[in-house]
Amino acid sequence: MPFLPRLFSWIALCFCLLLGGCATNNVSLQEVRAFADQSAKLGGYAELSTRFRDTYAREQLYLPPAAEKIGRETDAKRRAVYDDFVSAQKAVVLYMQTLSLLAGDARYDLGDKLDDLGNGIKANLDSPLDQRHVTAYTGLTRLLTRAIASGYQNRSVETMVRDGDRDLQILLDGMLTLTRFYAKTHENEKKTILGIFDIEIPFANQPKDRMLVTLAKVHYLNKSSEYKILDKRYELAVQGLTKVSLGHQKIRENLGALHGVEVRNILSSYVRDLDMIRSGLSGN
Known part of the structure; x- marks a missing residue:
């Protein structure tokens, strides 16, 4: 065979192998992409953050006058730290969206979401977030800014x-701490509101109070059902965040073997678990 045709054939073969290799890499990273996509949803955390912020609005009707002042002061403290709690989530979500983009074929701009991160978070006596979480937030947002602003050049x-795992894990730890903090606030609210009915209903034993007592019992049952559903959502939110942390740790531990069947199967199981948890959080 003449030299030039052989050369062109060799080049064509190399080109096909290159394309085939790229396709294989993209396919073999689909589990990473699916894991990042599911993690970005972080089911229930945003809703539970908002519920925590609005605790006083629900309690107010039930609080005795003597407790009003403390209730308003606590409400102000919750609202002061709410933005920090949400900012932690936004940073983790944007990291996962970026990871998903890098693991896939598409290239789109996440730059507009950088503006939505806010002005950072602060350590606060009224917040479970401490200086470790503040530092991790700063580190992760800097990483995201560099990656997104550069058009993901030199990023894989x-x-x-490798660069984001440490800060991500600390932020996820902060979100887990916050979710448990929300659950304690929820438990106090449940005891406060249901406790009022437990105390008042037995004393309303006059015939003229029968209709009032019936309505109170119906309301009590409705609130009890609402709180039982929420009890489960706090548990599921903790499970979801834990799965995200473990899944990312598994990726970090196997950076040289992401195309391996074992790692892909493990990530697929995390994806299924996160999907089930998200379904549980969205259902009643």
Whole structure:
């Protein structure tokens, strides 16, 4: 065969192998992409953050006058830290969206979401977030800014995970701490509101109070059902955040073997678990 045709054939073969290799890499990272997509949803955390912020609005009707002042002061403290709690979530979500983008074929701009991160978070005596979480938030947002502003040049799943894992894990730890904090606030609210009915209903034993007592019992049952559903949602939110943390740790531990069947199967199981948890959080 003449030299030039052989050369062109060799080049064509190399080109096909290159394309085939790229396709294989993209396919083999689909589990990373699916895990990042599910993690970005972080089911229930935003809703539970808002519920925490609005605790006083629900309690106010039930509080005795003597407790009003403390209730308003606590409400102001919750609202003061709410933005920090949400900012922590936004940083983790944007990291996962970026990771998903790097693990896939598409290239789109996440720059507009950088503006939505806010002005950072602060350590506060009224907040479970401490200086570790503040530092991690700063580190993760700087990483995201560099990656997104550069158009993801010189970025891959491996470098993103290697550079981001430590700060991400600390922020996820902060979100887990906050979710448990929300659950305690929820438990106090439940005891406050249902406790009023437990005390008042037995004393309303006159015939003229029968209709009032019936309505109170119906309301009590409705609130009890509402709180039982929420009890489960706090548990599921903790499970979801834990799965995200463990899944990302698994990626970090296997950066050189992300195409391996074992790692892909493990990530697929995390994706299924996160999907089930999200379904549980959205259902009643």
